[in-house]
Amino acid sequence: MPRVLLLFVDGVGLGATDAGVNPFLVARLPTFDGLLEGVPVAARGAPQHYARSSLVGVDAILGFAGIPQSGTGQAALLTGSNAVEMHGRHFGPWVPSRLRPLVRQESVLARALGAGYTGAFANAYPEEVKELIGGDTDMSRKTATLPSDVPGHVARARRGSTFLRAGPPLAALGAGLLTRHTPELERGEAVASELTNEGWRTGLGRTGVPAIDAVQAGLNLARIASAYDITLFAHYATDYAGHEQDMAVAVRTLEKLDAFLAGLIEGADENLLIVVVSDHGNIEDVRTGHTRNPALGLVVGTGHAGFARRLKSLVDITPAIMDVLAT
Numbered sequence: 001m002p003r004v005l006l007l008f009v010d011g012v013g014l015g016a017t018d019a020g021v022n023p024f025l026v027a028r029l030p031t032f033d034g035l036l037e038g039v040p041v042a043a044r045g046a047p048q049h050y051a052r053s054s055l056v057g058v059d060a061i062l063g064f065a066g067i068p069q070s071g072t073g074q075a076a077l078l079t080g081s082n083a084v085e086m087h088g089r090h091f092g093p094w095v096p097s098r099l100r101p102l103v104r105q106e107s108v109l110a111r112a113l114g115a116g117y118t119g120a121f122a123n124a125y126p127e128e129v130k131e132l133i134g135g136d137t138d139m140s141r142k143t144a145t146l147p148s149d150v151p152g153h154v155a156r157a158r159r160g161s162t163f164l165r166a167g168p169p170l171a172a173l174g175a176g177l178l179t180r181h182t183p184e185l186e187r188g189e190a191v192a193s194e195l196t197n198e199g200w201r202t203g204l205g206r207t208g209v210p211a212i213d214a215v216q217a218g219l220n221l222a223r224i225a226s227a228y229d230i231t232l233f234a235h236y237a238t239d240y241a242g243h244e245q246d247m248a249v250a251v252r253t254l255e256k257l258d259a260f261l262a263g264l265i266e267g268a269d270e271n272l273l274i275v276v277v278s279d280h281g282n283i284e285d286v287r288t289g290h291t292r293n294p295a296l297g298l299v300v301g302t303g304h305a306g307f308a309r310r311l312k313s314l315v316d317i318t319p320a321i322m323d324v325l326a327t
Helices: 030-035 070-079 083-087 097-106 108-114 128-133 152-159 167-175 182-186 198-203 214-225 237-244 247-267 304-309 314-325
Strands: 003-009 053-058 119-121 230-235 272-277 295-300
Touching: 003 214, 003 247, 003 314, 030 247, 053 304, 053 314, 070 083, 070 097, 070 108, 070 167, 070 314, 083 097, 097 108, 097 167, 108 119, 108 167, 108 230, 108 314, 119 167, 167 230, 214 230, 214 247, 237 247, 247 272, 272 304, 272 314, 295 304
Parallel strands: 003 230, 003 272, 119 230
Antiparallel strands: 053 295, 272 295
């Protein structure tokens, strides 16, 4: 039976073939180049199907004016429902309060486990998360007291507002899969959202967590994904870099992601379908923040072309994954 790895990368779109604004045309990306046979990661190169992968642009606009945002985009991606339509507009950076039950209860993770498949959320979260959850799945009144330099989007909790409002951890929480913490990260049985564990070591002082490179992080994720029918992993650094509007920052971030993909593909077994998708554009144009460009859709593995042809918009991702699991 096929296994699926849903690799969510925040804020990555398919932009112009202009090296003056698009860091994909400046960065050294041997993994992307190999998968796409030298064609740049840009709107002009999609849709296209290659020997090992397919590249498609995924509509994140979903029929609404304005600039796509993370909250509604992630909700749509993870559930297959048009969250923009349900909310009435694009909204971010967090999943809107009224849509959080949707993400917790109807995400691809919850649906897969409900259908009898095995699943994992590969991201590591600090143990403090367990104290915040405490068995209450209604997070509407939970606030965070975590250190200010927590890895990944968890750092946003320092603002004192509600916690666990991004789509991936909400989905994991609802499915009962928010279970990987410091011990798992130390053993390579979880992956930090920023990949190399730097935030855990310097921001949280957890020096028992090994410093690793992005390739090793990819290898670790491949090993995790080999044990489950569906695995979700979320990487947010691409969106952060996009908001910097700095070519050098964007290039470094994409090169790190490319190395991560190299390790992931090296370690992946032949039955693993890797689905790399984003919620909206951002990093592909250093002149601005979020864009209306198509979101990245990169599919790698057996059956990639057939799967990729189904991905027209964000709402197509979850039903396509469920159909793969059922084959």
